[in-house]
Structure formats: C-alpha cells, structure tokens
Amino acid sequence: xxxxxxxxxxxxxxxxxxxxxxxxxxxxxxxxxxxxxxxxxxxxxxxxxxxxxxxxxxxxxxxxxxxxxxxxxxxxxxxxxxxxxxxxxxxxxxxxxxxxxxxxxxxxxxxxxxxxxxxxxxxxxxxxxxxxxxxxxxxxxxxxxxxxxxxxxxxxxxxxxxxxxxxxxxxxxxxxxxxxxxxxxxxxxxxxxxxxxxxxxxxxxxxxxxxxxxxxxxxxxxxxxxxxxxxxxxxxxxxxxxxxxxxxxxxxxxxxxxxxxxxxxxxxxxxxxxxxxxxxxxxxxxxxxxxxxxxxxxxxxxxxxxxxxxxxxxxxxxxxxxxxxxxxxxxxxxxxxxxxxxxxxxxxxxxxxxxxxxxxxxxxxxxxxxxxxxxxxxxxxxxxxxxxxxxxxxxxxxxxxxxxxxxxxxxxxxxxxxxxxxxxxxxxxxxxxxxxxxxxxxxxxxxxxxxxxxxxxxxxxxxxxxxxxxxxxxxxxxxxxxxxxxxxxxxxxxxxxxxxxxxxxxxxxxxxxxxxxxxxxxxxxxxxxxxxxxxxxxxxxxxxxxxxxxxxxxxxxxxxxx
Numbered sequence: 001x002x003x004x005x006x007x008x009x010x011x012x013x014x015x016x017x018x019x020x021x022x023x024x025x026x027x028x029x030x031x032x033x034x035x036x037x038x039x040x041x042x043x044x045x046x047x048x049x050x051x052x053x054x055x056x057x058x059x060x061x062x063x064x065x066x067x068x069x070x071x072x073x074x075x076x077x078x079x080x081x082x083x084x085x086x087x088x089x090x091x092x093x094x095x096x097x098x099x100x101x102x103x104x105x106x107x108x109x110x111x112x113x114x115x116x117x118x119x120x121x122x123x124x125x126x127x128x129x130x131x132x133x134x135x136x137x138x139x140x141x142x143x144x145x146x147x148x149x150x151x152x153x154x155x156x157x158x159x160x161x162x163x164x165x166x167x168x169x170x171x172x173x174x175x176x177x178x179x180x181x182x183x184x185x186x187x188x189x190x191x192x193x194x195x196x197x198x199x200x201x202x203x204x205x206x207x208x209x210x211x212x213x214x215x216x217x218x219x220x221x222x223x224x225x226x227x228x229x230x231x232x233x234x235x236x237x238x239x240x241x242x243x244x245x246x247x248x249x250x251x252x253x254x255x256x257x258x259x260x261x262x263x264x265x266x267x268x269x270x271x272x273x274x275x276x277x278x279x280x281x282x283x284x285x286x287x288x289x290x291x292x293x294x295x296x297x298x299x300x301x302x303x304x305x306x307x308x309x310x311x312x313x314x315x316x317x318x319x320x321x322x323x324x325x326x327x328x329x330x331x332x333x334x335x336x337x338x339x340x341x342x343x344x345x346x347x348x349x350x351x352x353x354x355x356x357x358x359x360x361x362x363x364x365x366x367x368x369x370x371x372x373x374x375x376x377x378x379x380x381x382x383x384x385x386x387x388x389x390x391x392x393x394x395x396x397x398x399x400x401x402x403x404x405x406x407x408x409x410x411x412x413x414x415x416x417x418x419x420x421x422x423x424x425x426x427x428x429x430x431x432x433x434x435x436x437x438x439x440x441x442x443x444x445x446x447x448x449x450x451x452x453x454x455x456x457x458x459x460x461x462x463x464x465x466x467x468x469x470x471x472x473x474x475x476x477x478x479x480x481x482x483x484x485x486x487x488x489x490x491x492x493x494x495x496x497x498x499x500x501x502x503x504x505x506x507x508x509x510x511x512x513x514x515x516x517x518x519x520x521x522x523x524x525x526x527x528x529x530x531x532x533x534x535x536x537x538x539x540x541x542x543x544x545x546x547x548x549x550x551x552x553x554x555x556x557x558x559x560x561x562x
Contacts, residue, residue: 015101019101022063023060023063023064026060027056027057027060031055031056033052033055034052034056035051037228038229038240039231039234041229041239042138042228043227045142045243046130046143046154046155047122047123047127050126051119051123051226053115054120054123055226057116058116058221060108060112061109061112061113061116061217062269064105064109065214065217065273066274067277068105068109068210069278071099071101071105073280073281073284074381075288077098078383080095106191113181120177121164123226124157126139128163130155131155131162142155142246146158152260152263153227153263154227156171171225172220172222172223173221173223176219176220177220179212179216180213180220183209183213183216184213186206186209187207191203200339201360214274214278217274218268218274221268221269221270222268224268225265227265229263229264230264237261241257242261245258288380292379293378296314296315297314297315298311298312298313298374299312299313299351300312300351304444304445306444307367308355309355309366310344310353310356311353311377312352312353313351313353313379314351314352319347319382320345322347322407322410322414323342323384323387323411324381324384325381326341326343326352326354326379326381326383327341327380327381328354328378328379329379330369330376330377330378331375331376332369332375333362333365337362338380339362339363341356342354342407343407343410344410345410345413346414347414348413348414348417348418349413355445387407389558390527391415391425392525393523393524393556394427394428394522395431395432395519395522395523395524396432396526396527397434397524398412398431398433398434399436399530399534400433400435400436401436401529401530401531401534404529405443405446409446409449412433412449413453416453416456419465420460430465430518431466432467432511433468435468435469436471436530436534437472437473438473450468454466469506471505473505509545512542512545513545515553516553516555519553520552520553521552522554523553523554524554524555525556525558526557527558535559541555542555542557
C-alpha cells in the first residue's frame with residue numbers, strides 16, 4: 001500500500017520532493033525574472049517569451065549538472081555510509097538508490113536540453129527575422145544598433161545572409177550546444193538495460209563522453225550572445241520612458257531619451273555550479289587509482305561447469321560485509337574497463353571471492369586468459385550496503401531469481417559461520433531459501449555450495465535449519481522425462497541435491513501459508529534479489545499473510561539492490 005511505501009521510503013520521498021521543488025522553484029523564478037525584468041525589455045522585444053524559456057531551462061540544467069556526478073562518487077557514498085552507521089538502517093539504505101537518482105537527473109537533463117534547444121531555435125529565428133526586417137519596428141531598429149558602436153549591439157546576427165545552421169556551427173554557444181546535446185543523447189541511449197547487459201563495453205566507453213559534456217557546458221556561455229541593458233544605461237534611458245523614442249526618432253532631439261541604450265552580456269556561470277562536483281569527482285578518481293594499485297593476490301582459481309570462473313583473492317586491509325560488491329579490472333584486457341561483481345564469500349572467511357559468468361566480450365576474454373595464465377587483477381571496493389538485516393529475523397525467507405542468486409551465497413555462508421560459532425547476536429532459527437532460474441547449468445557452483453551446507457548441517461544435527469526449494473522455470477521434455485525416470489532416487493536428477501527440483505513457478509500463496517502455519521508467532525523477514533514484477537508479487541503476499549494481531553505472524557518485505 002501507499003502508506004507502507006511511504007513508511008519504508010520516506011527519506012527517498014523527501015529527497016525526491018526536495019529535488020522536484022528546487023527544479024520547479026528555479027524554473028519559475030527565472031522564467032518570471034526574464035519575462036518581466038526591465039533590463040531585458042529590449043531583448044524581449046526581439047525574442048518574446050522564448051527568452052524566458054531558454055534562460056529558465058538553463059538554470060535548471062546547471063542545477064542538475066551539479067547533481068549528476070554526486071551519485072556516482074562511490075567512495076563518497078561509502079564515507080557517508082560509514083559516518084551515518086549509527087543512523088537508522090533505512091537512512092543508510094537510501095544511499096543504495098544512488099543509480100536510480102543518477103538516472104532520474106539524467107532524464108531531467110535530457111528533457112531540459114530539449115526545452116533549451118527548442119527555445120534557442122526560436123530565438124535564432126527571431127534574431128534573423130529582426131535583422132532582415134526593414135519596417136522600422138522596434139525589433140528592426142534594435143537589430144541595426146551594432147552600426148552605432150561596439151557596445152550597442154543587442155542582436156548577435158549582423159548580416160542578412162546568416163542562417164540558423166551557420167550560427168549553430170560557427171559560434172561558441174552554437175557549436176558547444178550541438179556537441180553537448182550529441183554527447184548527452186549518446187550517453188542516455190547507450191545506458192539502456194539491454195545495452196548495459198549485452199554490450200557493457202559500449203556503455204562504459206560512451207559514458208566517458210561526460211568529460212566532453214562538462215567541458216562544453218563550462219565554455220557554452222562564454223561568448224555572451226544573449227544580452228540585456230546595462231545598469232548605467234537603465235539609469236540614463238529607462239525603456240519605460242524611452243522605448244518609443246527608438247522608433248520615432250527626432251534628429252534635433254533635446255530631451256533625456258536622445259541617447260541610445262547600451263547592452264551587456266549575461267556572464268557565463270555554469271562553471272560556478274559544476275566546479276565543486278568536478279573537484280570531488282577528480283578526488284574520487286584519484287582515490288580509485290590509488291586503491292587499484294594495491295596488490296591483489298589470487299589464491300585460488302576454480303573453473304566451474306558452464307564457463308563460470310571462481311576467483312578467490314586476498315588484499316591487505318580488505319574488509320567486507322555480506323551483500324557487497326567490488327569492481328574488477330584486468331589490465332591485460334583493458335586498463336580502462338572496470339566491471340562490478342557481487343562478492344560470494346562470507347566476511348568470516350580469510351579470502352574474498354567472486355563468480356564470473358561468461359556474458360559478454362570482457363568476461364569471455366577474462367575466462368580464456370585465466371585458463372592459460374595468472375594475469376594481474378586490480379580491485380576497487382567493496383561497495384554497497386551490507387544485508388545484515390537478514391540476521392535480525394527469527395525466520396528468513398530468501399528469494400533469488402536467476403543471477404540474483406549470487407548475493408545469497410555470501411549470506412548463506414555467513415549465517416552458517418555464525419551458527420557454527422554460536423554467535424549470540426544471531427536471532428535466526430530457520431531459513432527458507434527459494435531459487436528460481438531458467439537453467440541451473442550456469443549455477444552449478446551454487447549447487448555445490450548448497451550441497452556442502454546441506455552436508456555440514458546434517459553432520460551437526462541441524463538439517464532442519466535450512467529448507468530450500470529450487471524452481472526450474474525454463475525446462476524441456478527431455479529433462480522432464482529424465483526426472484520421471486529417477487523420481488524415487490535420494491538426490492535430485494537436475495541438481496544432485498536432496499531437495500527435489502520443482503518445475504514451473506512457485507505459488508507464493510501456498511509458500512507463505514506454509515511458513516505462517518509453521519511459525520505462527522514469528523516475525524518473518526522476506527528478502528528478494530530479483531525482478532520488479534516478482535517484488536510486487538512478494539510484497540502483496542507479505543501484506544495478505546501478515547496477521548493484524550501483533551502477537552501473531554508478521555511478514556516484512558526487503559528488496560535488496562545488489
């Protein structure tokens with residue numbers, strides 16, 4: 001329900017409201033300023049309301065350009081997370097919505113760029129028409145003022161042969177505007193989910209056009225083509241009294257309005273908005289380079305079936321928590337490319353590990369190299385919020401879908417270690433794990449982990465601590481026939497585990513009802529790493545199966561952003 005969402009996401013809602021509010025305020029304030037301020041009376045005589053549209057969108061573009069880099073300063077976010085470790089977890093958790101906010105700001109930039117560009121196309125057309133006009137109207141007279149002296153011009157177009165295209169590609173604002181817009185279009189289109197998943201290199205390299213974007217943004221307003229009347233000129237010849245005089249000029253003029261108005265450029269100010277975030281980001285990159293230089297020792301390499309590579313590593317001072325991820329670089333492939341991988345080891349282990357599935361050029365080449373030699377690896381991280389909330393519930397339902405199963409390797413291992421060490425802070429008495437995937441081939445390593453946990457728990461007489469259910473959502477008739485043939489075997493034919501694989505999707509109402517019946521007085525934490533559609537389904541089940549009686553079963557939903 002909306003109420004539940006606001007309780008869980010009040011901080012996100014507050015940030016969103018503040019961001020929207022500032023954008024609306026900046027746009028409205030500057031729109032009214034340029035639409036009414038007397039200094040731009042003559043500018044508006046030529047341009048009309050398009051001036052206000054262009055300037056108001058420019059202010060919002062500066063504001064959002066200031067924000068766009070902050071959510072991708074990973075080390076800054078880690079520092080903030082560390083400093084507010086005493087804060088409520090919901091507050092720290094919001095820092096994991098950094099990429100969502102980054103995308104939101106990017107879409108706002110795209111929309112504002114469209115508004116700004118369209119407004120300036122209207123402005124150029126009106127400047128052009130005014131320059132060519134010979135009807136003695138106020139715009140026509142103002143456009144000829146460049147003939148009176150260097151400080152007198154208001155219309156940047158001084159020739160009747162000028163076209164909009166000519167201005168766009170020969171002036172500093174025109175050319176930088178075209179370059180900035182192209183860079184933004186390429187960055188936004190190459191960051192779609194499909195391209196990120198299938199052509200990560202394309203996304204990675206195209207996104208570095210942000211350097212071109214910021215360089216263009218800082219230079220964009222330097223020429224000062226949009227002008228207004230100077231303060232001194234306003235005092236001498238105020239447009240309220242003197243505008244008529246420009247179109248009805250008397251050669252033997254003796255009154256106060258005889259003097260022509262003088263104009264000055266609006267100073268470039270984008271650099272003031274973006275200077276601090278750019279400095280922060282430069283420090284961020286320097287810190288990343290320094291951290292990447294720290295030596296990483298690969299202690300073990302395991303090649304699992306279906307081309308899944310497991311790397312076990314050690315690095316001085318490396319300290320992880322469950323559910324975190326690292327960025328990995330292999331200079332032998334590319335010194336520029338860094339790829340994120342979820343950690344699959346537990347904090348209690350004396351190494352940290354990742355499992356790399358062949359899914360794209362970079363991962364294919366990395367797996368090939370490791371089969372021939374031991375290349376140098378650089379690691380940055382760990383990043384992300386720890387999923388320690390799992391340990392705060394008596395009963396936990398963990399749901400992993402497809403590649404979303406990876407973080408649960410770390411969680412399940414860590415819970416087992418806590419269990420072994422009789423950790424007093426561990427409240428968890430029972431774990432239900434649901435694994436949904438189309439094909440178990442790529443996750444044979446996860447089967448091995450479950451099998452080893454299963455064995456350890458059976459040996460220590462705790463076999464009922466972990467109940468897991470595997471759902472194979474993509475299967476064909478040959479698998480089904482094989483299962484039918486070996487239905488009475490002790491282990492599963494697909495995974496080799498004691499728990500049988502279920503074909504098809506889980507019926508969540510049945511699963512939740514069974515957990516509620518088994519734990520009638522418990523608080524159950526439901527954790528998902530998977531798609532949004534599944535999140536909605538689980539959230540609905542949590543709501544339906546939670547009792548209104550505070551002494552009875554309650555389900556709390558947690559969507560992890562790994």
